[in-house]
Amino acid sequence: MIHMMSDVLSTNIGEGTNIWQFCVVLKDAKIGKNCNICSHCFIENNVTIGDNVTIKNGVSLYDGIVIENDVFIGPNVAFCNDRYPKSKNKNFKLEPILIKRGASIGANATILPGVTIGENTLIGAGAIVTKDVAAGKIVKGKV
Numbered sequence: 255m256i257h258m259m260s261d262v263l264s265t266n267i268g269e270g271t272n273i274w275q276f277c278v279v280l281k282d283a284k285i286g287k288n289c290n291i292c293s294h295c296f297i298e299n300n301v302t303i304g305d306n307v308t309i310k311n312g313v314s315l316y317d318g319i320v321i322e323n324d325v326f327i328g329p330n331v332a333f334c335n336d337r338y339p340k341s342k343n344k345n346f347k348l349e350p351i352l353i354k355r356g357a358s359i360g361a362n363a364t365i366l367p368g369v370t371i372g373e374n375t376l377i378g379a380g381a382i383v384t385k386d387v388a389a390g391k392i393v394k395g396k397v
Contacts, residue, residue, distance in 0.1 A: 255273070256272075257272075257273060257274050257293075258275075260275055261277070262278075263279060264284070268289065268305060269287050271290070272290050272291065273291045274290075274291065275293050276294045277295045277296070277297070278295075280298050281299065282299035283303075284301070284302045285297070285307075286305035287305045289303060289305070289308070289309070291309050292310045292311040292329075293311050295309055295311070295312070298314075298315060300317035300318055301318075304322045304323035306324045307327070309327045310326075310328050310361070313330065314332075318348045318350035320352050322353060322354050322355040324355055325353050325356065326357075327359050328362070328379065329361045330362050331360075331365065332364045334365065334366050335367050337366070337368070348367075349368035350367075351365055351371075352371070354373040355374070356373050357374065358377065359371070360376075360377055361379045362379055362380045363379065363381045363383065364381070364382045364383065365377075365383045369383055369385065369386055369387075370386045372387055372389030372390065373390065375390060375391050375392070375393070376391075378393060379394075380394075381395060382396045384396065
């Protein structure tokens with residue numbers, strides 16, 4: 255189901271996926287089966303989302319983000335793909351982010367560029383993730 259009040263340009267969306275109102279999905283984004291993309295989300299072109307992923311309200315996924323299967327992204331999680339952001343940056347260097355299978359990221363966490371979050375990892379609400387997190391870890395605060 256794609257809500258009529260969303261702007262979805264991609265045709266790469268799996269069966270059973272719901273995209274709710276006020277979402278924007280650019281044309282080259284890839285979204286798997288049985289996902290739930292809640293309202294007010296933005297998904298850029300070079301983003302891949304696996305199957306059975308939940309992305310709660312207010313999340314923006316920028317180029318270079320890969321989310322594997324069975325991942326939960328809480329409300330207002332912030333992903334950053336540029337270590338030195340500037341307006342009209344001519345030296346932009348995209349640093350991809352990988353969220354591995356079964357990970358859960360709590361509300362308002364911030365995930366900095368170039369980070370990999372391991373399988374079945376739990377990132378606490380409000381955490382700031384500055385480096386890779388190994389599989390199966392539970393982390394909170396600044397990591």
